[in-house]
Amino acid sequence: MKKIAIAILIFLIFLSSIWFLYKRNIDYHMIQTVEKQPDIVFSAEFRSGDKGTYKYSIGKKDLEKISEDILQELSYSENYETIIAVKWEDDFQGLVELNMKDYTYNPIIDLETLNNCAKDIGLDEIKYRSFDTANLHMPKYFKDGYTFFWGDWRDELCYLVKEDGVWNMYILYSSDSRNYCYFIEGRDSEELLFVESEKGISKYKIESTDYKKCTVVDEENILPTESMGVLDFDGNMDMTYDNEKIVYYDDTEICIYDWNMKEKMPVVNQNLLGKELLDIKLSKGEEYVLYTVGDIPFFWSSGYRMSFFIVDLNTGNKIRTVKWENGDRFYGIDW
Numbered sequence: 001m002k003k004i005a006i007a008i009l010i011f012l013i014f015l016s017s018i019w020f021l022y023k024r025n026i027d028y029h030m031i032q033t034v035e036k037q038p039d040i041v042f043s044a045e046f047r048s049g050d051k052g053t054y055k056y057s058i059g060k061k062d063l064e065k066i067s068e069d070i071l072q073e074l075s076y077s078e079n080y081e082t083i084i085a086v087k088w089e090d091d092f093q094g095l096v097e098l099n100m101k102d103y104t105y106n107p108i109i110d111l112e113t114l115n116n117c118a119k120d121i122g123l124d125e126i127k128y129r130s131f132d133t134a135n136l137h138m139p140k141y142f143k144d145g146y147t148f149f150w151g152d153w154r155d156e157l158c159y160l161v162k163e164d165g166v167w168n169m170y171i172l173y174s175s176d177s178r179n180y181c182y183f184i185e186g187r188d189s190e191e192l193l194f195v196e197s198e199k200g201i202s203k204y205k206i207e208s209t210d211y212k213k214c215t216v217v218d219e220e221n222i223l224p225t226e227s228m229g230v231l232d233f234d235g236n237m238d239m240t241y242d243n244e245k246i247v248y249y250d251d252t253e254i255c256i257y258d259w260n261m262k263e264k265m266p267v268v269n270q271n272l273l274g275k276e277l278l279d280i281k282l283s284k285g286e287e288y289v290l291y292t293v294g295d296i297p298f299f300w301s302s303g304y305r306m307s308f309f310i311v312d313l314n315t316g317n318k319i320r321t322v323k324w325e326n327g328d329r330f331y332g333i334d335w
Contacts, residue, residue, distance in 0.1 A: 026315075027319050030319060031059050031319065034288055035057070035058060037058075037284055037285065037335070038076070038080050038335070039055035040055065041055050041056075041074060042074070042330055042334075043085070043331040043333075044331065045328070046325070046327075047326065051070055052066075052069060052070060053070065053098070056322070058321050061321070061322065066098070066100075066103045069087055070087075070088075070089070070331050071098060071332065072088055072134045073137055073138060074098075074332040074333075075140055075334050076334050076335075082098060083098040083100060084096075084108075084140065085332065086139060094110040094136075095108040095139055095146060095148075095160075109160065109167060114126070117167055117169035118150065118169060120168075120169070121169055121171055123150055123156060123158075126150070133331065136149070136150065138154075138181055142159060142184060143161070144162075145159060146159075147159050147160070147184065153177075153178045153179070155179060156174050157172045157173035157179075157182055157193075158170065159172050172206060172216070173204065177197050178197060179196070180197060180198075180234060180235030181195075181234060181237065182194060182196070185243035192204070192206070193205075193206050194239060194243065196235045200223055200225050201223040201224075202220060202221050202222060203219070203222055204219050205217050205218045222246070222259050223246065223248065223257060234278065235280075236277050238281055238282045240286050241286070244259070244260055246259060249280065250264075252271055253266045253267070254267045254270055254280070254289060254291060254311060255267060267311060267313055267316055270318075272293070274295065275293050275295055276293070277291060277292070278292045278293065278304065281335040282335070287313055288311060288312055289311045289313060290308060290310055291309050292306055292308055292333065293306070293307050294306050294307075305326050306328065306330055307324070308320070308321045308322050
Protein backbone atom coordinates (compact mmCIF):
# COMPACT_ATOMS: atom_id res chain seq x y z
CA MET A 1 0.00 0.00 0.00
CA LYS A 2 2.87 2.31 0.86
CA LYS A 3 4.53 1.61 -2.52
CA ILE A 4 1.27 2.46 -4.33
CA ALA A 5 0.99 5.77 -2.47
CA ILE A 6 4.60 6.65 -3.34
CA ALA A 7 4.02 5.71 -7.00
CA ILE A 8 0.90 7.90 -7.14
CA LEU A 9 2.80 10.80 -5.55
CA ILE A 10 5.66 10.46 -8.07
CA PHE A 11 3.17 10.32 -10.93
CA LEU A 12 1.41 13.48 -9.71
CA ILE A 13 4.73 15.29 -9.36
CA PHE A 14 5.62 14.21 -12.90
CA LEU A 15 2.30 15.51 -14.27
CA SER A 16 2.76 18.79 -12.40
CA SER A 17 6.24 19.19 -13.85
CA ILE A 18 4.97 18.55 -17.37
CA TRP A 19 2.17 21.11 -16.88
CA PHE A 20 4.60 23.66 -15.42
CA LEU A 21 6.99 23.32 -18.39
CA TYR A 22 4.09 23.47 -20.86
CA LYS A 23 2.71 26.65 -19.23
CA ARG A 24 6.16 28.27 -19.18
CA ASN A 25 6.57 27.55 -22.89
CA ILE A 26 3.11 28.92 -23.75
CA ASP A 27 3.73 32.04 -21.65
CA TYR A 28 7.13 32.62 -23.26
CA HIS A 29 5.76 32.51 -26.80
CA MET A 30 2.81 34.69 -25.83
CA ILE A 31 5.11 37.34 -24.34
CA GLN A 32 7.25 37.34 -27.49
CA THR A 33 4.14 38.12 -29.54
CA VAL A 34 2.69 40.66 -27.10
CA GLU A 35 6.02 42.50 -27.07
CA LYS A 36 5.27 43.66 -30.63
CA GLN A 37 2.30 45.66 -29.32
CA PRO A 38 2.69 49.29 -28.18
CA ASP A 39 3.85 49.75 -24.60
CA ILE A 40 1.42 50.09 -21.72
CA VAL A 41 1.31 53.71 -20.55
CA PHE A 42 0.21 54.82 -17.10
CA SER A 43 0.63 57.58 -14.54
CA ALA A 44 1.46 56.81 -10.94
CA GLU A 45 2.86 57.96 -7.64
CA PHE A 46 5.01 55.20 -6.18
CA ARG A 47 5.58 54.38 -2.56
CA SER A 48 9.28 55.09 -3.10
CA GLY A 49 8.45 58.75 -3.77
CA ASP A 50 8.99 58.61 -7.53
CA LYS A 51 6.06 59.89 -9.58
CA GLY A 52 5.18 60.77 -13.16
CA THR A 53 3.97 59.12 -16.36
CA TYR A 54 5.57 55.88 -17.54
CA LYS A 55 5.60 53.32 -20.31
CA TYR A 56 5.93 49.65 -19.44
CA SER A 57 7.37 47.00 -21.78
CA ILE A 58 5.72 43.63 -21.18
CA GLY A 59 8.47 41.52 -22.74
CA LYS A 60 11.40 43.31 -21.13
CA LYS A 61 9.46 44.13 -17.95
CA ASP A 62 11.10 47.51 -18.34
CA LEU A 63 9.70 50.71 -16.82
CA GLU A 64 10.63 54.05 -18.42
CA LYS A 65 9.52 57.47 -17.22
CA ILE A 66 8.24 59.59 -20.11
CA SER A 67 7.06 62.62 -18.13
CA GLU A 68 7.81 64.07 -14.72
CA ASP A 69 4.15 65.06 -14.47
CA ILE A 70 1.33 62.77 -13.39
CA LEU A 71 -0.85 62.90 -16.49
CA GLN A 72 -4.20 61.63 -15.29
CA GLU A 73 -6.93 59.86 -17.29
CA LEU A 74 -4.53 59.37 -20.21
CA SER A 75 -5.58 57.92 -23.56
CA TYR A 76 -3.66 56.98 -26.72
CA SER A 77 -4.58 58.63 -30.01
CA GLU A 78 -5.81 56.26 -32.73
CA ASN A 79 -2.36 56.21 -34.38
CA TYR A 80 -0.54 55.89 -31.03
CA GLU A 81 1.62 58.94 -31.79
CA THR A 82 0.24 61.10 -28.99
CA ILE A 83 -1.53 60.83 -25.66
CA ILE A 84 -4.30 63.10 -24.43
CA ALA A 85 -4.53 63.49 -20.67
CA VAL A 86 -5.47 65.75 -17.77
CA LYS A 87 -2.76 67.60 -15.90
CA TRP A 88 -3.97 68.49 -12.42
CA GLU A 89 -1.13 70.16 -10.56
CA ASP A 90 -0.39 73.58 -9.07
CA ASP A 91 1.37 74.94 -12.17
CA PHE A 92 -1.35 73.87 -14.63
CA GLN A 93 -4.82 72.33 -14.64
CA GLY A 94 -6.48 71.26 -17.87
CA LEU A 95 -6.07 69.11 -20.97
CA VAL A 96 -2.59 68.37 -22.35
CA GLU A 97 -1.12 66.33 -25.20
CA LEU A 98 2.05 64.23 -24.90
CA ASN A 99 4.09 63.46 -28.03
CA MET A 100 5.17 59.80 -27.88
CA LYS A 101 8.17 60.37 -30.17
CA ASP A 102 10.10 62.85 -28.04
CA TYR A 103 7.93 62.88 -24.88
CA THR A 104 7.28 66.61 -25.01
CA TYR A 105 3.83 67.81 -24.04
CA ASN A 106 1.78 70.83 -24.96
CA PRO A 107 -1.15 72.36 -23.07
CA ILE A 108 -4.43 72.16 -25.00
CA ILE A 109 -6.73 74.20 -22.77
CA ASP A 110 -6.57 75.33 -19.14
CA LEU A 111 -9.19 74.94 -16.42
CA GLU A 112 -10.15 78.63 -16.40
CA THR A 113 -11.06 78.52 -20.10
CA LEU A 114 -12.88 75.21 -19.62
CA ASN A 115 -14.92 76.68 -16.76
CA ASN A 116 -15.85 79.70 -18.90
CA CYS A 117 -17.05 77.32 -21.63
CA ALA A 118 -18.99 75.31 -19.03
CA LYS A 119 -20.77 78.39 -17.69
CA ASP A 120 -21.93 79.26 -21.21
CA ILE A 121 -23.87 75.97 -21.38
CA GLY A 122 -25.15 75.99 -17.80
CA LEU A 123 -22.67 73.59 -16.17
CA ASP A 124 -21.13 74.11 -12.74
CA GLU A 125 -17.47 75.02 -12.73
CA ILE A 126 -14.83 72.58 -11.55
CA LYS A 127 -12.74 73.62 -8.55
CA TYR A 128 -9.05 72.79 -8.24
CA ARG A 129 -7.72 71.41 -4.98
CA SER A 130 -4.02 70.66 -4.59
CA PHE A 131 -3.16 67.77 -5.00
CA ASP A 132 -6.33 65.85 -5.90
CA THR A 133 -7.69 63.66 -8.67
CA ALA A 134 -9.10 65.53 -11.64
CA ASN A 135 -12.81 66.01 -12.27
CA LEU A 136 -12.29 65.87 -16.03
CA HIS A 137 -12.69 62.22 -16.97
CA MET A 138 -11.85 60.07 -20.01
CA PRO A 139 -10.63 62.75 -22.44
CA LYS A 140 -10.54 61.45 -26.01
CA TYR A 141 -9.86 62.76 -29.48
CA PHE A 142 -13.09 63.20 -31.45
CA LYS A 143 -13.55 64.81 -34.86
CA ASP A 144 -11.76 68.19 -34.73
CA GLY A 145 -11.84 68.38 -30.95
CA TYR A 146 -12.11 66.40 -27.76
CA THR A 147 -14.73 64.69 -25.60
CA PHE A 148 -14.73 64.10 -21.84
CA PHE A 149 -16.99 63.60 -18.85
CA TRP A 150 -17.48 66.78 -16.84
CA GLY A 151 -17.65 66.62 -13.04
CA ASP A 152 -17.32 63.98 -10.35
CA TRP A 153 -20.46 62.01 -11.30
CA ARG A 154 -19.58 62.05 -15.01
CA ASP A 155 -23.22 62.83 -15.76
CA GLU A 156 -22.40 65.23 -18.62
CA LEU A 157 -20.45 64.12 -21.70
CA CYS A 158 -19.05 67.20 -23.43
CA TYR A 159 -17.56 67.94 -26.83
CA LEU A 160 -14.89 70.66 -26.93
CA VAL A 161 -13.91 72.24 -30.25
CA LYS A 162 -12.16 75.43 -31.37
CA GLU A 163 -14.30 77.39 -33.84
CA ASP A 164 -12.88 80.53 -35.51
CA GLY A 165 -10.15 80.62 -32.88
CA VAL A 166 -12.59 80.39 -29.95
CA TRP A 167 -13.12 77.36 -27.71
CA ASN A 168 -16.72 76.16 -27.50
CA MET A 169 -18.18 73.32 -25.47
CA TYR A 170 -21.36 71.36 -26.24
CA ILE A 171 -23.20 68.70 -24.25
CA LEU A 172 -23.46 65.45 -26.20
CA TYR A 173 -25.08 63.36 -23.48
CA SER A 174 -26.58 63.99 -20.06
CA SER A 175 -27.94 61.59 -17.44
CA ASP A 176 -29.23 61.56 -13.89
CA SER A 177 -26.96 58.69 -12.77
CA ARG A 178 -23.24 58.08 -12.35
CA ASN A 179 -21.42 57.10 -15.53
CA TYR A 180 -18.12 55.26 -15.77
CA CYS A 181 -16.89 55.20 -19.37
CA TYR A 182 -18.00 55.86 -22.94
CA PHE A 183 -17.17 55.11 -26.59
CA ILE A 184 -18.32 56.93 -29.75
CA GLU A 185 -18.51 55.38 -33.20
CA GLY A 186 -18.96 57.62 -36.23
CA ARG A 187 -21.30 56.36 -38.95
CA ASP A 188 -21.72 58.84 -41.80
CA SER A 189 -24.01 61.59 -40.51
CA GLU A 190 -24.73 59.97 -37.14
CA GLU A 191 -22.72 58.71 -34.21
CA LEU A 192 -23.41 55.81 -31.88
CA LEU A 193 -22.64 56.43 -28.24
CA PHE A 194 -21.98 53.58 -25.82
CA VAL A 195 -22.05 54.40 -22.11
CA GLU A 196 -21.30 52.24 -19.11
CA SER A 197 -23.16 53.56 -16.08
CA GLU A 198 -24.35 52.25 -12.74
CA LYS A 199 -27.37 50.91 -14.67
CA GLY A 200 -25.29 48.85 -17.13
CA ILE A 201 -24.08 49.35 -20.72
CA SER A 202 -26.39 51.28 -23.06
CA LYS A 203 -26.27 52.36 -26.71
CA TYR A 204 -27.60 55.66 -28.07
CA LYS A 205 -27.81 57.50 -31.36
CA ILE A 206 -26.46 61.04 -31.53
CA GLU A 207 -28.56 62.84 -34.12
CA SER A 208 -27.37 65.77 -36.24
CA THR A 209 -23.83 66.89 -36.95
CA ASP A 210 -24.59 70.34 -35.55
CA TYR A 211 -23.41 69.88 -31.97
CA LYS A 212 -25.26 72.99 -30.82
CA LYS A 213 -28.51 71.15 -31.53
CA CYS A 214 -27.54 67.50 -31.12
CA THR A 215 -29.82 65.10 -29.30
CA VAL A 216 -29.35 61.60 -27.92
CA VAL A 217 -32.12 59.22 -28.95
CA ASP A 218 -33.04 55.53 -29.23
CA GLU A 219 -31.59 54.25 -25.98
CA GLU A 220 -30.95 50.51 -26.03
CA ASN A 221 -29.85 48.66 -22.91
CA ILE A 222 -27.22 46.17 -24.03
CA LEU A 223 -25.78 44.55 -20.90
CA PRO A 224 -25.92 44.65 -17.13
CA THR A 225 -22.45 44.95 -15.58
CA GLU A 226 -20.72 44.40 -12.27
CA SER A 227 -20.82 47.30 -9.82
CA MET A 228 -17.70 49.45 -9.56
CA GLY A 229 -15.23 49.30 -6.70
CA VAL A 230 -15.35 51.54 -3.67
CA LEU A 231 -12.28 53.51 -4.80
CA ASP A 232 -12.58 53.18 -8.58
CA PHE A 233 -15.15 54.52 -11.05
CA ASP A 234 -13.38 54.08 -14.41
CA GLY A 235 -15.55 51.26 -15.73
CA ASN A 236 -14.69 47.65 -16.48
CA MET A 237 -15.14 47.41 -20.25
CA ASP A 238 -13.47 48.23 -23.56
CA MET A 239 -14.67 48.09 -27.16
CA THR A 240 -13.13 47.03 -30.46
CA TYR A 241 -12.34 49.82 -32.93
CA ASP A 242 -15.41 48.97 -35.00
CA ASN A 243 -17.44 49.08 -31.75
CA GLU A 244 -19.08 45.76 -32.63
CA LYS A 245 -17.76 43.85 -29.61
CA ILE A 246 -17.50 44.64 -25.92
CA VAL A 247 -14.86 43.19 -23.62
CA TYR A 248 -16.08 43.27 -20.03
CA TYR A 249 -16.11 41.48 -16.69
CA ASP A 250 -19.12 39.41 -15.69
CA ASP A 251 -19.54 36.95 -12.83
CA THR A 252 -15.90 35.79 -12.36
CA GLU A 253 -15.08 35.90 -16.10
CA ILE A 254 -13.59 38.22 -18.68
CA CYS A 255 -16.04 37.98 -21.60
CA ILE A 256 -16.54 39.23 -25.15
CA TYR A 257 -20.03 40.31 -26.18
CA ASP A 258 -21.10 40.89 -29.79
CA TRP A 259 -23.99 43.31 -29.36
CA ASN A 260 -25.13 42.92 -32.98
CA MET A 261 -25.33 39.12 -32.75
CA LYS A 262 -26.33 39.18 -29.05
CA GLU A 263 -23.65 36.56 -28.36
CA LYS A 264 -21.49 36.27 -25.25
CA MET A 265 -18.20 34.33 -25.22
CA PRO A 266 -16.31 33.72 -21.94
CA VAL A 267 -12.53 34.18 -22.35
CA VAL A 268 -10.87 33.51 -18.99
CA ASN A 269 -11.79 33.09 -15.35
CA GLN A 270 -10.73 35.72 -12.83
CA ASN A 271 -11.95 35.20 -9.29
CA LEU A 272 -12.17 38.45 -7.36
CA LEU A 273 -12.35 37.17 -3.78
CA GLY A 274 -10.67 39.92 -1.78
CA LYS A 275 -9.92 41.80 -5.01
CA GLU A 276 -11.53 44.20 -7.45
CA LEU A 277 -11.13 44.56 -11.20
CA LEU A 278 -10.10 48.12 -12.02
CA ASP A 279 -9.32 48.46 -15.75
CA ILE A 280 -9.83 46.57 -19.03
CA LYS A 281 -7.88 47.62 -22.14
CA LEU A 282 -7.68 45.96 -25.56
CA SER A 283 -4.34 45.78 -27.35
CA LYS A 284 -3.81 47.67 -30.61
CA GLY A 285 -4.34 44.51 -32.68
CA GLU A 286 -7.25 43.43 -30.45
CA GLU A 287 -5.75 39.95 -29.93
CA TYR A 288 -5.01 40.59 -26.25
CA VAL A 289 -6.57 42.22 -23.23
CA LEU A 290 -4.81 43.99 -20.39
CA TYR A 291 -6.77 44.06 -17.17
CA THR A 292 -5.75 45.28 -13.74
CA VAL A 293 -6.76 43.78 -10.42
CA GLY A 294 -6.39 45.46 -7.05
CA ASP A 295 -6.02 43.65 -3.74
CA ILE A 296 -8.57 45.17 -1.37
CA PRO A 297 -6.68 46.74 1.56
CA PHE A 298 -7.35 45.64 5.13
CA PHE A 299 -10.33 47.69 6.41
CA TRP A 300 -9.74 50.02 3.42
CA SER A 301 -6.70 51.42 5.22
CA SER A 302 -5.03 52.37 1.92
CA GLY A 303 -5.43 52.10 -1.86
CA TYR A 304 -5.43 48.93 -3.93
CA ARG A 305 -2.28 46.90 -4.53
CA MET A 306 -2.34 46.65 -8.32
CA SER A 307 -1.48 43.70 -10.59
CA PHE A 308 -1.34 43.72 -14.41
CA PHE A 309 -2.69 40.68 -16.31
CA ILE A 310 -2.53 39.96 -20.05
CA VAL A 311 -4.97 37.52 -21.71
CA ASP A 312 -4.79 35.99 -25.19
CA LEU A 313 -8.36 36.31 -26.52
CA ASN A 314 -7.91 33.34 -28.86
CA THR A 315 -6.48 30.81 -26.39
CA GLY A 316 -7.56 32.23 -23.03
CA ASN A 317 -3.98 31.97 -21.75
CA LYS A 318 -3.39 34.44 -18.91
CA ILE A 319 -0.16 35.94 -17.57
CA ARG A 320 0.35 38.21 -14.59
CA THR A 321 3.07 40.53 -15.85
CA VAL A 322 3.71 42.55 -12.69
CA LYS A 323 2.43 43.09 -9.16
CA TRP A 324 3.11 46.54 -7.80
CA GLU A 325 3.83 47.48 -4.19
CA ASN A 326 1.43 48.48 -1.44
CA GLY A 327 1.12 52.25 -1.45
CA ASP A 328 1.66 52.64 -5.22
CA ARG A 329 -1.13 54.87 -6.53
CA PHE A 330 -2.27 54.93 -10.16
CA TYR A 331 -4.03 57.77 -11.99
CA GLY A 332 -4.67 56.38 -15.46
CA ILE A 333 -3.68 53.58 -17.83
CA ASP A 334 -3.98 52.76 -21.53
CA TRP A 335 -2.66 50.17 -23.99
